[in-house]
Amino acid sequence: MSNLIPAYEGVLQSDSMLTQKTSTSISLELQRFMKKTHNGKIKTTARSKSGTVIKLTIVVLVALTVYGFLTFDYKNIDLAAAVSGTFNNIKVLFGQPHLKYNSMFGALKALLMTFCLGVLATFFGAIIGFFGALLCAKNIAKPAIAGVVKSMVAFIRAVPSILWVLIFTVAAGLGSVAAVIGLTFHSAGYLIKAYSESIEEIDSGTIEALKAGGASYWQIIIQAVLPSSISYMVAWTFLRFEINFTNAIAVGAAAGAGGIGFDLFMAGNFYFDLRELGSITYIVIAAVILLELVATKVKERVK
Amino acid sequence: MSDKDKSQLQRPTDQISVFVKRKRTLTLVLLGIATIFTISVMVTDYSIIDGFDSIPKAIAWMIKNFIPDQKAFSRFPNILSKLIETALVSVAVTVTAAICAFFFSLLGTKTTKINPWIGRVVRIIAAFFRNVPDVVWAILLLFTFGQNILTGFFALFFYSFGSLTRTFIETIDEVSAACVEALHATGATYLQIVFQGIIPSSLPQIVSWVLYMIETNIRSSTLIGVLTATGIGALFDMYYKRMDFGSAGLVVLLIVISIIAIEAASNKIRKVIM
Numbered sequence: 377m378s379n380l381i382p383a384y385e386g387v388l389q390s391d392s393m394l395t396q397k398t399s400t401s402i403s404l405e406l407q408r409f410m411k412k413t414h415n416g417k418i419k420t421t422a423r424s425k426s427g428t429v430i431k432l433t434i435v436v437l438v439a440l441t442v443y444g445f446l447t448f449d450y451k452n453i454d455l456a457a458a459v460s461g462t463f464n465n466i467k468v469l470f471g472q473p474h475l476k477y478n479s480m481f482g483a484l485k486a487l488l489m490t491f492c493l494g495v496l497a498t499f500f501g502a503i504i505g506f507f508g509a510l511l512c513a514k515n516i517a518k519p520a521i522a523g524v525v526k527s528m529v530a531f532i533r534a535v536p537s538i539l540w541v542l543i544f545t546v547a548a549g550l551g552s553v554a555a556v557i558g559l560t561f562h563s564a565g566y567l568i569k570a571y572s573e574s575i576e577e578i579d580s581g582t583i584e585a586l587k588a589g590g591a592s593y594w595q596i597i598i599q600a601v602l603p604s605s606i607s608y609m610v611a612w613t614f615l616r617f618e619i620n621f622t623n624a625i626a627v628g629a630a631a632g633a634g635g636i637g638f639d640l641f642m643a644g645n646f647y648f649d650l651r652e653l654g655s656i657t658y659i660v661i662a663a664v665i666l667l668e669l670v671a672t673k674v675k676e677r678v679k
Numbered sequence: 680m681s682d683k684d685k686s687q688l689q690r691p692t693d694q695i696s697v698f699v700k701r702k703r704t705l706t707l708v709l710l711g712i713a714t715i716f717t718i719s720v721m722v723t724d725y726s727i728i729d730g731f732d733s734i735p736k737a738i739a740w741m742i743k744n745f746i747p748d749q750k751a752f753s754r755f756p757n758i759l760s761k762l763i764e765t766a767l768v769s770v771a772v773t774v775t776a777a778i779c780a781f782f783f784s785l786l787g788t789k790t791t792k793i794n795p796w797i798g799r800v801v802r803i804i805a806a807f808f809r810n811v812p813d814v815v816w817a818i819l820l821l822f823t824f825g826q827n828i829l830t831g832f833f834a835l836f837f838y839s840f841g842s843l844t845r846t847f848i849e850t851i852d853e854v855s856a857a858c859v860e861a862l863h864a865t866g867a868t869y870l871q872i873v874f875q876g877i878i879p880s881s882l883p884q885i886v887s888w889v890l891y892m893i894e895t896n897i898r899s900s901t902l903i904g905v906l907t908a909t910g911i912g913a914l915f916d917m918y919y920k921r922m923d924f925g926s927a928g929l930v931v932l933l934i935v936i937s938i939i940a941i942e943a944a945s946n947k948i949r950k951v952i953m
Contacts, residue, residue: 441775450829551724
């Protein structure tokens, strides 16, 4: 017996209530499932696939990070000077905002412009997204078409929206058309995925019942699919609108598409005026926070 | 007429009024959307016809010009090294931001906060970093760091830190309330609670959020790259402005392949761990 499981000798011997036979069979059973460390402690967590994958993922990510930090080309930057300079700049940026090149009215107008770019991109994206989702939701679409649409969407989503905007700048010229269509591409890809996932969550019984009742395709869409997924869709659309708003700022700065992003770019990279940048940043932050509050309210009401 | 009769009489009109009400809300919502749409079109001076017209034009233009040519393939090693650099920056940013955000978020959750005031301050700081657009950080850092890899790194870091702190706070509150209480009851210390309770129970979600953030950061780093002239974004911008469209096309193609690969990998991982 003691040859079998030396670590449990003490426990089993003290447990005189158990007969020799049952204790042996229990200990054999235990030994089969019990994992021990090299110094005899019982492991309390079972080894699972998910645990291993998590550990592996973390190890790989940390290794990549360390490798990255070691191999980056820092161009002999004076880190201490750069960091202290940045802190000074942050102090000036947020501490002494002023408006010299833009009026308050002009800045708010630019903000409205950015807001409207976001609205248009979300609007077109939502329309394309809805019909695209009908074509690729597993429970209502034909598998062959769904496959084609899904791979197209994956491609569209993988191209960052700034690249779409730059590409459309060549085809449509500098201005709102390039910005809106460029942002629309990415929004549509995102919303097709989000909408189709909410459609796939519908109870399959509803659709089947309507089909059995002889309802046409559009009747099924309007009577079953829309009512049961509309609240998710509205939530997703608002989330996307928030993203589109910040993207519109970014695109305005990086592709010259106008709006408050362009003012940011001019203040920073053209006039080199930190205080101007600061006041525009304050306007942007206020707008983003306001938007988040409105979005939360709308989501609550729809649910 | 008795009350009972009245209610029986009123029932049908009630039922109709539900439909009328639903129709009215629907009309109001549609009208609201139409108004906002019209205002937006007017403000941005957007031409719907030009918009639709530009899509086939742009696609035709892409197909004609974006096919990588001989010159583009001779630049392949250069493009690939920039792409790897950009991907590494995104991973490094996300991992560093996640580590900082995790310890920071412990001060902000309902279950592990030290006192309510610190919790509130933590949430406000997270909201601040989340809501300052990364474009602002990029422009700001360009003043002091110049066209350096660290400019992009810190620009992405601040936003990632803010949004990861928020999601970690939510995740920890959602996942580990019960197990923290149980550990408290056994007399575990603060660090024991964190390492034995919170980390094991919320790790799958945290890893999933980190993977999501890496995907987002790879996309944003292209944009930051265009602004700060670093990484793959700058390379695309340079080829594009030089009208070397073949090379720009190759850049886009490689970005697409890498993003799809990363997305597929993280979806696989997510499926196993969740």
